[in-house]
Amino acid sequence: MATNLQATVRRRPPPTHRLSLNDPVVRAVIYQIVVVGGVLLLAWYLIHNTLANLETRKIATGFAFLQREAGFAIGESLIEFAPADTYLKALIVGVLNTLRVAVVGIVLATILGTFLGIARLSRNWLLAKAASVYVEFMRNIPLLLQLFFWYVVITESLSGPREAVNLMPGVYLSNRGFRFPTPVDHPVFSYMFVALLLGVVASIFVSRWAKRRQEATGAQFPTISASIGLVLGLPLLVFLLAGAPLTMDWPTLRGFNFVGGASLTPEFVALLVGLVTYTAAFIAEIVRSGILAVSKGQWEAAGALGLRRSLILRNVVLPQAMRVIVPPMTSQYLNITKNSSLAVAIGYPDLVSIANTTLNQTWQAIEGIALIMAVYLTVSLSISAFMNWYNKHIALVER
């Protein structure tokens, strides 16, 4: 009855399909056609010009150049690379170098930033002030300037390998970079890696089982210590069973440089230190505001339930702080990845640097820049997708 009444009240005269500019629908369509048409016209104009220019400059379009021989050497690479390899392989080296510095940078910046954020909230005045002075300085100086600074500190202020700073036995810091000992490869290492994977899988099963048991019976299980034990213990067990076959390759000074061990180049160290110290300042602010966003009542309520302080932090405060922390943290992770492109300025062979060399040699500017953008978009979208998934995972489940 009610619906009938509503229907009669709401009935309007049938729409007259007269084309009039007063009709919002007609106007919407016209606006959109005009805007889209304008953009398409502009795009056509630019493409037309570009094709004409490429024609006169005798530049071939397309990605065929990727199969040609690169002809330049790359300072550092995670995979084997020789000048005789193709441009495609050079660019892959670049992508790997970008990912390497981004991943290591994200992990280190998160750790440093979290410590700084907590330090800013410390009851110790000196610690809190020191952390806030650090944050203010780092945030207000351009990253590129900081990268130049670190690079100059390493290459100009540190002395040569002969007078290298000896941080720990076998660890040297000189103007050729950072040199440290590495274990000599042994077949048992691959078994240890398998054991590590097994440990990860086992700890996932254990934590699932522990959660089910706690929900069913209320009995707690030390999941975190058990997981750490499994992940670290299994490889260690394999290692000890094999008779601990560890020999280290120590760096030694021979002539003008070190041999043995492994090294990080000055470019990589400067980029990593710059990215980590800069981004950590931003992460510190995010962590601080996340913890401050959890109301005091939560601490008090959890305390009234008789929970220990560490349990309160882990089970009550942090899960709520994470909801505030994760979205801005995502954009900081994206920033590290994008800012790693500043590597080109200090000569670390990341994707932008190698693509830049490539397009200078081949004149394939459009393809080169399209490749750079495509790779960064892919990485950015992947990080966003992962962090969105994680954010959903920890989000408040509301009724």
Next chain:
Amino acid sequence: MTANPTVQAKPQALIDGGFPAGGLMSLPAVQWARANLFSNWINTAVTLVFAYFILKGLFGFLSWGVFNAIWSAPDSRLCREAKGVGACWALITEKYRFILFGTYAYDEQWRPAIVIVIFIALYVASAMRRFWNRNLVFIWVGGLALIGVLMWGGILGLKYVENERWGGLPLTLSLATFGIAFAFPLSILLALGRRSRLPAIKAMCVGYIELIRGVPLISLLFMASVMFPLFLPEGVTFDKLLRAQVAIIMFTAAYLAEVVRGGLQAIPKGQFEAADALGLGYWQKTGMIIMPQALRLVIPPLVNTFIGLFKDTSLVVIIGLFDLLNAVKAAIQEPQWRGFGVEAYISVSIIYFIFCFAMSKYSQKIEADFAQARNR
């Protein structure tokens, strides 16, 4: 610092000799130190360790940067002798005009110096609430026109200086200021477009914003330096500075659009409905009801975006423009002054720091004022 409970001890009545009644321990400073520095043994240990390192670093820096430093020298001989012991500020006293003004005609450098002052005056005027009205637009148009006249010259008896010769701090300020001035209207359109109900327009705005935000600024600057020339018809060229400026505007507009969108989303629905009920059209509603409120809300993040932009202008080094950072980099490329990069970069970072720190303090203050106004 909300986390630091400051001791609210009233100063004890001072008895003769200047010592308080309860002995040394009841002095407010001592009580404060006990509460904030030495409350338990962990805190005491942290304080002592930190104090040691901070003092050591401070003394090291002072002896290097002040006591043993070379403040002025016609060439780098004295500096080389003091290397490692004292800083070489002589590099700055010798080359400060090159660092500040780049390769701008030496006799005409009073012009960029005035330009720097005008830029700062524009920022200060924009920060004052008394100018938050239509007058601000006139102030900006007038200021920017004056800056153009001073930088280019060619009229009023000023010598013409082509913009290939511009450099140093005025270039940094120009890139940042013109960047925000042109990106801002563009970003409002993009933000409105992203919230539009017209699917084609919305899709284009979303695509643009997400594409730009997903790639690094460097890739846009490279695009500006190598791809833009291909876009133009045969024979038409525009110089590198303008191309970099266009790339910066495109980049900033995408980030600003998200800031503006944040403001738009914070406007209650009732405002839109009330404007509709008054019979206002879309542009009247947006221009008179929604935007004034939304923009007011986003002033703090807007300032933060400007700080980011100010720092990001240093990236034009990579395509070879002579901004402040590149000027200092070029100054230490000179064989005579090679090896004093640390001093050079510290000096320039002070300039960047002063600008960015002042802006960030301002943004924090505005945010606090707004929060106070809301909580009243």
